[in-house]
Amino acid sequence: MPVEKTYLGDSVYAAFDGWGVTLTTENGLPGDPSNTIVLEPEVVTAFLTFVEQLKRSMDMRRGRCTLCKAVVYYYPDTEACPECLCKTQFEIMG
Numbered sequence: 001m002p003v004e005k006t007y008l009g010d011s012v013y014a015a016f017d018g019w020g021v022t023l024t025t026e027n028g029l030p031g032d033p034s035n036t037i038v039l040e041p042e043v044v045t046a047f048l049t050f051v052e053q054l055k056r057s058m059d060m061r062r063g064r065c066t067l068c069k070a071v072v073y074y075y076p077d078t079e080a081c082p083e084c085l086c087k088t089q090f091e092i093m094g
């Protein structure tokens with residue numbers, strides 16, 4: 001498999017060699033790449049899980065349960081209040 005670098009931004013490139021992902025930083029200087037990180041498949045999977053969890057945590061909302069009136073953190077796809085466990089609606093509190 002040909003290794004093709006993809007520019008991610010901020011001088012960072014990613015390349016997949018058929019096994020793992022190599023991240024490099026390149027600034028067009030003689031010492032390029034100035035940094036190299038080789039992510040083995042297990043580490044790529046762990047990183048993707050980290051990003052998914054991060055995206056999910058950034059999507060958390062704070063609201064008041066319309067049934068028990070508890071102020072809780074919940075995800076937009078949450079169907080039950082974490083306090084009273086009833087299917088409910090939340091008053092969004094920001």
Ligand SMILES: [Zn+2]
Pocket residue numbers: 065066067068069070081082083084085086088
């Ligand atoms: Zn509730």
